[in-house]
Amino acid sequence: MALFNLTEFFAQIPPGARLLGLDPGAARIGVALSDVGRRIASPYGTLLRAKLKQNAAEVMAIAAREGVGGLIVGLPLDGEQKLGPRAQAARDWAHAMSAATGLPVALVDESFTTADAHERMIEAGLSRARRGEIIDKAAAAAILQAALDAMKD
Numbered sequence: 016m017a018l019f020n021l022t023e024f025f026a027q028i029p030p031g032a033r034l035l036g037l038d039p040g041a042a043r044i045g046v047a048l049s050d051v052g053r054r055i056a057s058p059y060g061t062l063l064r065a066k067l068k069q070n071a072a073e074v075m076a077i078a079a080r081e082g083v084g085g086l087i088v089g090l091p092l093d094g095e096q097k098l099g100p101r102a103q104a105a106r107d108w109a110h111a112m113s114a115a116t117g118l119p120v121a122l123v124d125e126s127f128t129t130a131d132a133h134e135r136m137i138e139a140g141l142s143r144a145r146r147g148e149i150i151d152k153a154a155a156a157a158i159l160q161a162a163l164d165a166m167k168d
Contacts, residue, residue: 038151088123
């Protein structure tokens with residue numbers, strides 16, 4: 016399947032279908048889920064990064080269980096907002112995940128989402144160990160919320 020810009024992406028999603036936010040990292044994939052009205056993103060879980068086929072099966076299981084109609088994947092642009100090697104890898108992964116799951120996908124700039132999530136957790140007084148447990152899904156929620164907020168305008 017193709018990568019869509021957000022406007023085209025949202026036009027592809029059936030009414031009432033939720034969205035799944037994914038933050039693919041080197042070791043883990045953060046997962047977030049929108050509400051049915053697509054207004055609020057909530058941290059959902061974390062997947063261990065594995066072969067695409069295994070991760071796609073896990074994503075498809077979540078999508079079927081939660082009524083997901085599309086994927087929002089974080090795009091790690093470099094400091095100049097350009098596609099560096101990490102962004103290219105994320106884009107390629109998003110294409111492959113879309114093809115493997117049959118779900119449409121859109122990419123959203125994830126610049127600073129993990130750092131921002133860390134900062135909020137530190138301010139909330141979470142321990143380093145607890146932050147490590149939830150940072151990936153918190154970053155995925157920030158990515159998904161950015162997409163939801165962009166479509167409110």
